Amino acid sequence: xxxxxxxxxxxxxxxxxxxxxxxxxxxxxxxxxxxxxxxxxxxxxxxxxxxxxxxxxxxxxxxxxxxxxxxxxxxxxxxxxxxxxxxxxxxxxxxxxxxxxxxxxxxxxxxxxxxxxxxxxxxxxxxxxxxxxxxxxxxxxxxxxxxxxxxxxxxxxxxxxxxxxxxxxxxxxxxxxxxxxxxxxxxxxxxxxxxxxxxx
Amino acid sequence: xxxxxxxxxxxxxxxxxxxxxxxxxxxxxxxxxxxxxxxxxxxxxxxxxxxxxxxxxxxxxxxxxxxxxxxxxxxxxxxxxxxxxxxxxxxxxxxxxxxxxxxxxxxxxxxxxxxxxxxxxxxxxxxxxxxxxxxxxxxxxxxxxxxxxxxxxxxxxxxxxxxxxxxxxxxxxxxxxxxxxxxxxxxxxxxxxxxxxxxx
Numbered sequence: 001x002x003x004x005x006x007x008x009x010x011x012x013x014x015x016x017x018x019x020x021x022x023x024x025x026x027x028x029x030x031x032x033x034x035x036x037x038x039x040x041x042x043x044x045x046x047x048x049x050x051x052x053x054x055x056x057x058x059x060x061x062x063x064x065x066x067x068x069x070x071x072x073x074x075x076x077x078x079x080x081x082x083x084x085x086x087x088x089x090x091x092x093x094x095x096x097x098x099x100x101x102x103x104x105x106x107x108x109x110x111x112x113x114x115x116x117x118x119x120x121x122x123x124x125x126x127x128x129x130x131x132x133x134x135x136x137x138x139x140x141x142x143x144x145x146x147x148x149x150x151x152x153x154x155x156x157x158x159x160x161x162x163x164x165x166x167x168x169x170x171x172x173x174x175x176x177x178x179x180x181x182x183x184x185x186x187x188x189x190x191x192x193x194x195x196x197x198x199x200x
Numbered sequence: 201x202x203x204x205x206x207x208x209x210x211x212x213x214x215x216x217x218x219x220x221x222x223x224x225x226x227x228x229x230x231x232x233x234x235x236x237x238x239x240x241x242x243x244x245x246x247x248x249x250x251x252x253x254x255x256x257x258x259x260x261x262x263x264x265x266x267x268x269x270x271x272x273x274x275x276x277x278x279x280x281x282x283x284x285x286x287x288x289x290x291x292x293x294x295x296x297x298x299x300x301x302x303x304x305x306x307x308x309x310x311x312x313x314x315x316x317x318x319x320x321x322x323x324x325x326x327x328x329x330x331x332x333x334x335x336x337x338x339x340x341x342x343x344x345x346x347x348x349x350x351x352x353x354x355x356x357x358x359x360x361x362x363x364x365x366x367x368x369x370x371x372x373x374x375x376x377x378x379x380x381x382x383x384x385x386x387x388x389x390x391x392x393x394x395x396x397x398x399x400x
Contacts, residue, residue: 003262003269003288006250013246016239018231019224030288031218032247033254033263034308039216040251046213047244050206050229051237062203063233069203088203088230108234 007033059130061123062088062106077103080137084127084156086110086144094142102140105130110148111155119155128159138166145172207233259330261323262288262306277303280337284327284356286310286344294342302340305330310348311355319355328359338366345372 007029014025032040056062057069064070071077081102085091091104107122119125131139141156143149157167172190174183183191207229214225232240256262257269264270271277281302285291291304307322319325331339341356343349357367372390374383383391 003257003271003291004254004265006246006253006265007263007288010246010250013239013243016232016236016243017228019227024219026289026292027219028217029250030263032216033250036216037251039213040247043213043216044244044247044251046206046210047232047240047247050210050233051240051244053206054204054233057203063207063230065204065206071203088207089226091203092226 056108060103060105061108061126062091062104072103077101078134079103080135081140082131082134082136082138083140083142084153085142086149086152090142090144102138107143107152110143110146110152112148122152124156124159127156131160131163131165136165138168141167141169256308260303260305261308261326262291262304272303277301278334279303280335281340282331282334282336282338283340283342284353285342286349286352290342290344302338307343307352310343310346310352312348322352324356324359327356331360331363331365336365338368341367341369 010029010032011022011025014020014028015022017025020028032043053065054063055065055067057064057067057072059068059072062069062071066073079102081100082105083094083100083102084105084107085094086107086109088106088108091106094100094104105123105127107127109117109122111117111119111122130136139156139160141153143153153169160167171194172187173194174180174187174191180188210229210232211222211225214220214228215222217225220228232243253265254263255265255267257264257267257272259268259272262269262271266273279302281300282305283294283300283302284305284307285294286307286309288306288308291306294300294304305323305327307327309317309322311317311319311322330336339356339360341353343353353369360367371394372387373394374380374387374391380388
């Protein structure tokens with residue numbers, strides 16, 4: 001852009017956001033400049049504060065402002081159940097569902113030897129240490145139902161073999177509100193195998 | 201999010217970007233925190249500099265770091281041709297095409313009485329003043345080929361009626377590289393009416 005180095009730099013910087021290319025970055029920059037200057041200033045402050053202040057929780061590896069995050073620090077949630085998820089957004093989805101009241105461990109990824117991600121990179125040792133120290137009685141492996149997620153779940157369960165801890169995996173089945181005609185074959189097979197008596 | 205007020209605030213602030221909802225804002229925030237902290241810091245600086253420093257060019261209304269923008273300030277471009285566009289991104293598209301060497305006037309919108317946008321809001325008086333003062337010989341009305349864009353172009357041309365200035369509008373026709381089968385009827389009609397002898 002010939003007309004403004006500041007706008008140029010803003011467009012270029014916006015491209016570090018995921019899914020934002022040249023055109024979208026331009027549209028965002030012009031929108032902020034034309035109609036949302038106060039929003040832009042707020043975003044600038046929020047970014048600088050978050051980039052500076054957000055670290056990993058010592059206990060669950062999730063993002064946190066403090067050494068130990070709010071969930072790990074909550075005595076009401078240390079009830080012996082630990083749920084292992086791949087990412088903070090998985091944790092958030094479970095929190096928003098609102099039913100689970102135990103604590104979490106966030107791997108921040110999954111085992112993927114081809115990308116150089118081994119047990120160390122996702123903090124498996126820290127997880128095992130926590131399982132031993134915190135008197136965990138049930139470990140829920142809520143990694144994604146993908147090849148890497150399944151492999152990660154199996155690796156963790158192998159490492160805890162013989163420890164006497166109950167290790168569970170989330171149920172597969174038909175999504176609530178879904179229509180049978182749109183459900184894929186694997187999910188349907190899982191749903192049939194996992195069927196339950198109606199009057200439980 | 202229970203786990204971090206800083207991440208909360210970052211997600212909330214990202215939602216001021218156009219087309220960014222809750223889920224996308226979350227994905228952006230986690231991406232920056234996990235993999236692009238330096239990009240986040242750069243974006244924060246670029247935002248704060250741009251929100252603070254970018255203003256409107258006194259001469260063409262486009263975004264500029266200085267009182268008069270680089271294009272208006274360039275003596276090589278004051279050649280009596282003035283191109284009127286609706287937005288900075290339209291100007292950018294014309295600049296990237298690289299053929300036009302005159303100057304611009306950016307309306308930052310179009311006439312739209314229903315939204316309360318009249319001639320004053322888009323700086324028509326300033327445009328007319330500039331046309332009078334700068335010895336403009338041709339005024340190219342490059343507003344968008346939409347109802348509002350056409351209305352704006354007609355309004356400006358009416359206001360300059362009898363001034364002796366050549367007023368032109370961009371040609372309609374088949375896009376270069378396009379296939380006839382995919383071109384809509386209006387455009388085809390325009391293309392037929394605007395046909396030219398092959399050996400010009």
